[in-house]
Amino acid sequence: MSTASPPAVGARPRFEPQIARRKLAGTSFLGACMAAIGLLLLALVLLLYDVITKGLPYIDLDFITGTPSRRPEQAGILPALVGSIEIGLMVGAISFPLGVAAAIYLEEYAANTLFNRILRTNISNLAGVPSIVYGIFGLALFARALQLGRSPIAAALTLALLIMPVVIIATMEALRSVPDSQREGAYALGATRWQMVRRSILPAAAPGIMTGIILAMARAIGEAAPIIVVGAASFVTFLPTPFQEGFTVLPIQVYQWASRPQDAFHGIAAAAILVLLVLMLLLNGLAIIVRARLSRHLQW
């Protein structure tokens, strides 16, 4: 019990909930959040609008099946389109086995030793290396040391290294999402570790793994910086083959055309962007279909 006299009435702290003011602060903040989301949405809409209105008039069959030209109205993108698809497929073929194997090791085999922790940290660090630095590495190792030159295969190997961390991390997540009861069930039937992984875990993780790979391929197809360093050519009128020097891809073609001052070249650059975006959209669609098909038989 306090015997001190209460402080003077004027100095007495009063409890003022100030509900109205606090509610207003909350509402204004929510308004700011909505404005931020709205701004991002607006940016995306403006970007698509800009590319579609500028590019669509230039898209026709001749544009898809034509080759680059000094005259924008006659230029086509077939070499770049074929280059992108060819390199995308090679990137998938290279990074799929390596990335999945590495992920299986890290997720299903690796004990918690210092070395394995270093492996893990290293992969997250590799994911943070700028793509252009991969380009420098690809130039020195694949183009020069292994003498692959400025060929699609050198570009594909470089891009495969670039997306490897993405593939590994996606695969590890897919493996982690398989419940342990699957593993225990396989062991209980006398399976070895590899039999368990191959017959039980991999099929269950397949939807996630395939989605990860396809999305990584989409990312590789959109990359330009490392390919510039490895040595994509600026003017290619023939269809590229994997080991032959001289190739181009869609993002490089966009870069070449967009760098020119003339409006018509910007138009065909926008048209090439549309083709690139459609290609990526198709890959995303493929990922959804593959995921649905592969997970049809899964249930736990």
Added chain:
Amino acid sequence: MTTDGRPLVLRRSATERVIELLLASAAGAGIVTTAGIVLVLLLQAVQFFAFVNPIDFLTGTVWSASILPFRFGVIPLVAGTLGVALIALVVAVPLGLLAAVYLGEYASNRTRTIVKPVLETLAGIPTIVLGFFALNFITPELLKPILPEIGTFNMLSAGLVVGLLVTPLIASLSEDALRAVPRGLREGAFAMAATRFEVTRKVIFPAALSGIMSSIILAMSRAVGETMAVVLAMGFNPRLTLDPLEQGGTMAGFIAQITSGDTPQDSLQFKSLFAVGLVLFAITLGLNLISNRIVARFRNRYS
């Protein structure tokens, strides 16, 4: 017993060991890649430093690798890089954090299913497309009417699109950090009659601050390494300037510029790209390590 006379279990275990070794070597390939990157950058940079004093390189304030007299002072490139990254963060930090708080604390499931794909789409757009957007729309349609003296190629538009590019990264990582804050903290604050905004600002946000900081540093690292959006939006003309309405040059921009031209590969100018690459690699690695460290240090605070 199997045909080769050994017990089945033993033969199995031999196969098992070979398989484990194969899988482990795939995982080890990552280490080889890292070592390879570092080795290539170092060895080639050393060749360059045989001609250019590394101190002059790191402290020089003039970069001219295509116009005589050649000068290799990396400061203008570093300044241009940090300038773009700074503008990008000024855009991306508020946008990304507001989006993260909205998604993590306010949005209904229905709204999330609309907003999340928008962010993911934005994150998936090739950076060359954002560069095109900057050069073809942001500069002429948005900035020119307000800032008539702005150049066709300018640092401001580059910073803006790079900001757009890293916003989804900040939003998604910060949202994860917000979601990781235990329910108890949130409920305790609500029980004290705090409004939702007060709970977010005074309880959730401080609790998630380490994750949020690490997402911002990671975004800065992405911005520093970004190439194509920057090259298209601001061209390459390295000068030591603070004026964002002018052209500038970044480290990644230089590497793209020197390799897309027809500079002879054995020339000094070409070799300088490895030294610039080394600086770029060191800066991004440093930022990533700081980001990892912040996360690791605070990871167990609530578990």
